[in-house]
Amino acid sequence: MRQIMGELLLTKLSDPRIDRARTSVTRVEVAEDLLTAKVYISVMGTDGQQNRTIQALRHASGHIQELVMRQMSLRATPVLSFLVDTEFKKTLETLDIIQRVADEIQQKDEARLQAAREAGQDADQTQAGEIEQSPPPDGTNQDQRS
Numbered sequence: 001m002r003q004i005m006g007e008l009l010l011t012k013l014s015d016p017r018i019d020r021a022r023t024s025v026t027r028v029e030v031a032e033d034l035l036t037a038k039v040y041i042s043v044m045g046t047d048g049q050q051n052r053t054i055q056a057l058r059h060a061s062g063h064i065q066e067l068v069m070r071q072m073s074l075r076a077t078p079v080l081s082f083l084v085d086t087e088f089k090k091t092l093e094t095l096d097i098i099q100r101v102a103d104e105i106q107q108k109d110e111a112r113l114q115a116a117r118e119a120g121q122d123a124d125q126t127q128a129g130e131i132e133q134s135p136p137p138d139g140t141n142q143d144q145r146s
Helices: 001-013 047-059 061-071 088-135
Strands: 023-030 036-043 079-083
Touching: 001 023, 036 047, 036 088, 047 061, 047 079, 061 079, 061 088
Parallel strands: 036 079
Antiparallel strands: 023 036
C-alpha cells in the first residue's frame, strides 16, 4: 500500500500545493478490518509547506481512494487519513546532530594531534640543545681553564 501511495503521489496527482520532490510516503498503517488507513507523509521543507501538502492530500483523499481502488483488489478501499510523519524529520535531525558531534570530535582530535606534534618538536629541539651544552665525555669542562 505504501508503494502504491508513493507512486500515486508522484505520477497521478497534479495539485500545485504538493511538491513531489520534497514529499514522500514514509509508512501506511492499515487497520485490521481494512476499513481505514493512516498514511504518514514526510515533507522536507517549512511547516507551511508541510501544512499545505497535507491539506492538499486531505482535499484529494476521495480521488486518491479511487486511484488506490483501481490499483488494489480489495472488497472495500480503506478510508485514507493523511498525517505528518514527525519521526522521519526527527530521525534526520538526530543524524545531523550526530554528524556535527562527530565532526567536532574529529576537529578536537586533530588539534590534540597537532599540539602533540608541536610539543614533540619542542622536546626534540630542547634535547638537541642539551646535547650541545652537555660536557664532553672525558669529564673535563670547557669553562674550566687549566
